[in-house]
Amino acid sequence: xxxxxxxxxxxxxxxxxxxxxxxxxxxxxxxxxxxxxxxxxxxxxxxxxxxxxxxxxxxxxxxxxxxxxxxxxxxxxxxxxxxxxxxxxxxxxxxxxxxxxxxxxxxxxxxxxxxxxxxxxxxxxxxxxxxxxxxxxxxxxxxxxxxxxxxxxxxxxxxxxxxxxxxxxxxxxxxxxxxxxxxxxxxxxxxxxxxxxxxxxxxxxxxxxxxxxxxxxxxxxxxxxxxxxxxxxxxxxxxxxxxxxxxxxxxxxxxxxxxxxxxxxxxxxxxxxxxxxxxxxxxxxxxxxxxxxxxxxxxxxxxxxxxxxxxxxxxxxxxxxxx
Amino acid sequence: xxxxxxxxxxxxxxxxxxxxxxxxxxxxxxxxxxxxxxxxxxxxxxxxxxxxxxxxxxxxxxxxxxxxxxxxxxxxxxxxxxxxxxxxxxxxxxxxxxxxxxxxxxxxxxxxxxxxxxxxxxxxxxxxxxxxxxxxxxxxxxxxxxxxxxxxxxxxxxxxxxxxxxxxxxxxxxxxxxxxxxxxxxxxxxxxxxxxxxxxxxxxxxxxxxxxxxxxxxxxxxxxxxxxxxxxxxxxxxxxxxxxxxxxxxxxxxxxxxxxxxxxxxxxxxxxxxxxxxxxxxxxxxxxxxxxxxxxxxxxxxxxxxxxxxxxxxxxxxxxxxx
Numbered sequence: 261x262x263x264x265x266x267x268x269x270x271x272x273x274x275x276x277x278x279x280x281x282x283x284x285x286x287x288x289x290x291x292x293x294x295x296x297x298x299x300x301x302x303x304x305x306x307x308x309x310x311x312x313x314x315x316x317x318x319x320x321x322x323x324x325x326x327x328x329x330x331x332x333x334x335x336x337x338x339x340x341x342x343x344x345x346x347x348x349x350x351x352x353x354x355x356x357x358x359x360x361x362x363x364x365x366x367x368x369x370x371x372x373x374x375x376x377x378x379x380x381x382x383x384x385x386x387x388x389x390x391x392x393x394x395x396x397x398x399x400x401x402x403x404x405x406x407x408x409x410x411x412x413x414x415x416x417x418x419x420x421x422x423x424x425x426x427x428x429x430x431x432x433x434x435x436x437x438x439x440x441x442x443x444x445x446x447x448x449x450x451x452x453x454x455x456x457x458x459x460x461x462x463x464x465x466x467x468x469x470x471x472x473x474x475x476x477x478x479x480x481x482x483x484x485x486x487x488x489x490x491x492x493x494x495x496x497x498x499x500x501x502x503x504x505x506x507x508x509x510x511x512x513x514x515x516x517x518x519x520x521x522x523x524x525x526x527x528x529x530x531x532x533x534x535x536x537x538x539x540x541x542x543x544x545x546x547x548x549x550x551x552x553x554x555x556x557x558x559x560x561x562x563x564x565x566x567x568x569x570x571x572x573x574x575x576x577x578x579x580x581x582x583x
Numbered sequence: 584x585x586x587x588x589x590x591x592x593x594x595x596x597x598x599x600x601x602x603x604x605x606x607x608x609x610x611x612x613x614x615x616x617x618x619x620x621x622x623x624x625x626x627x628x629x630x631x632x633x634x635x636x637x638x639x640x641x642x643x644x645x646x647x648x649x650x651x652x653x654x655x656x657x658x659x660x661x662x663x664x665x666x667x668x669x670x671x672x673x674x675x676x677x678x679x680x681x682x683x684x685x686x687x688x689x690x691x692x693x694x695x696x697x698x699x700x701x702x703x704x705x706x707x708x709x710x711x712x713x714x715x716x717x718x719x720x721x722x723x724x725x726x727x728x729x730x731x732x733x734x735x736x737x738x739x740x741x742x743x744x745x746x747x748x749x750x751x752x753x754x755x756x757x758x759x760x761x762x763x764x765x766x767x768x769x770x771x772x773x774x775x776x777x778x779x780x781x782x783x784x785x786x787x788x789x790x791x792x793x794x795x796x797x798x799x800x801x802x803x804x805x806x807x808x809x810x811x812x813x814x815x816x817x818x819x820x821x822x823x824x825x826x827x828x829x830x831x832x833x834x835x836x837x838x839x840x841x842x843x844x845x846x847x848x849x850x851x852x853x854x855x856x857x858x859x860x861x862x863x864x865x866x867x868x869x870x871x872x873x874x875x876x877x878x879x880x881x882x883x884x885x886x887x888x889x890x891x892x893x894x895x896x897x898x899x900x901x902x903x904x905x906x
Contacts, residue, residue, distance in 0.1 A: 368797050467790035468893030473886060474691050544878045554874035555867045558881020563796060566889055570791030 277440040280507030289427030291315040316346040321499035331431035348410035355400035384552030445500040452493040464572040472569035491527035530571035537564035600763040603830030612750030614638040644822035654754035671733035678723035707875030768823040775816040787895040795892035814850035853894035860887035
């Protein structure tokens with residue numbers, strides 16, 4: 261992230277594309293620094309981390325999509341560091357959200373936790389809940405420590421310095437044409453369309469196709485990968501659109517923006533459910549658990565894979581309605 | 584089933600309604616007796632039992648819908664005996680079909696059974712499969728003995744005699760108008776519409792509503808009841824239609840007949856999946872099973888309740904498409 265190879269900053273005259281990108285990066289860098297200050301002032305931790313992660317993802321996304329307009333060596337290094345920080349700061353909240361999801365699902369599936377006769381489903385569910393509570397709280401606490409360590413590290417301070425510089429003086433390459441942004445966003449759009457094209461949408465579009473739970477728990481991860489990839493590209497394309505909107509100081513394609521958001525939300529749910537299903541399956545591999553606990557975890561696993569299937573179906577509907 | 588209180592048989596002149604009903608009962612009684620002969624000759628047991636049950640259900644159904652056209656005391660007693668026989672002869676095949684369904688689901692969910700390292704999902708699934716195999720085979724063998732006992736009983740011989748009489752000389756009351764059949768079928772149709780109206784179809788029509796697995800396994804039975812009732816009424820209405828078709832010697836309402844059949848098939852699947860889910864839950868209550876086995880049974884239970892939900896959705900589609 262050394263700044264020595266930087267090109268001179270664009271002037272307003274020579275490129276509205278560069279200017280818009282610079283403006284977007286400035287805004288996001290400002291959000292990032294605001295998140296840092298909020299954190300340093302002992303503000304609401306989740307809010308501060310949320311700001312930091314949202315800004316980090318947007319800066320990294322804009323630098324990825326509009327890479328040819330940037331000092332690429334510098335931008336690539338910054339993206340790596342932003343990804344590291346977003347991951348380190350986010351893990352704690354992933355554990356928290358996963359636990360809340362699994363708690364909600366157990367309640368929906370088995371009713372209110374009740375102390376009852378051993379062997380009844382309620383007892384297995386209560387024990388499964390306690391086991392998940394223990395395991396995910398432990399994971400969350402570990403993630404919290406890791407996040408605090410990351411925030412206090414020299415690496416993070418270097419990243420904060422780089423973002424501060426980005427805010428003041430983004431290292432962009434001279435842009436030749438004002439429509440560069442549109443062309444580069446279109447390139448990301450094609451990557452997104454290709455990735456969506458690789459999804460088994462004709463199966464996912466049939467309600468109750470029972471695909472997400474098929475072929476054994478080991479296959480879950482493999483079949484989820486292309487969906488996770490589309491989720492990432494949807495987000496990237498959304499950030500790319502935000503830069504275009506910045507260029508025009510208005511929403512250029514409101515319908516597209518809504519579609520990217522709602523389709524992305526369906527795949528967020530896909531990712532969350534897949535993670536929750538994996539956590540239930542992992543908990544079921546805890547040694548010496550009672551059969552009733554394992555049974556409840558099996559029901560929970562299947563329920564969350566069912567949610568995975570539902571999310572794929574919802575994504576397909578959103579996508580096809582729009583095209 | 585004593586024949587002493589019988590009304591005189593209708594003549595061809597005075598009632599086409601009674602004539603058609605008598606013809607239908609004669610046909611079904613003949614099928615019943617053919618099933619009995621097939622069984623006595625050591626023919627294919629499932630085929631013979633299938634013939635017997637199908638004919639028994641149809642005779643009982645026709646006697647129920649068109650009860651005012653029959654010698655009711657006699658008809659009611661015969662219906663009770665036919666229900667007993669159909670149940671006694673069918674239980675064995677219910678166990679067999681349930682095992683096949685669960686075997687297929689396990690294979691779909693966990694892949695081919697593999698002897699592997701204890702603790703892997705495949706081993707739990709293989710053990711769950713073996714447990715279900717043992718429990719349902721035992722139940723099937725018991726049901727087989729019960730069926731053989733029933734077939735050899737004095738009670739069954741009395742039933743066979745009654746059916747033979749029915750074939751030759753159905754005990755019908757004098758019918759006043761030829762459109763009696765239509766009016767009585769319409770009455771059953773209204774019962775069916777009322778029962779369908781009581782179903783939560785607006786929820787069931789939303790794909791992935793997650794209702795069938797909600798509120799705990801104890802609630803499964805309760806929430807299934809109104810669906811099972813619609814299934815019975817669909818069948819009854821279908822048999823009623825067969826009698827009307829017999830009267831007109833043609834399919835009177837082909838679209839309705841198809842709809843009754845396909846809607847009924849969706850609810851057959853509902854009933855089968857609900858039974859399979861209950862069998863998986865019951866197997867999970869076996870003492871001293873391994874946690875991996877219980878886990879696989881939990882997945883299996885949830886999967887079959889998912890099938891219950893899918894069947895409700897399918898029924899809703901068929902029903903709403905037609906109306």
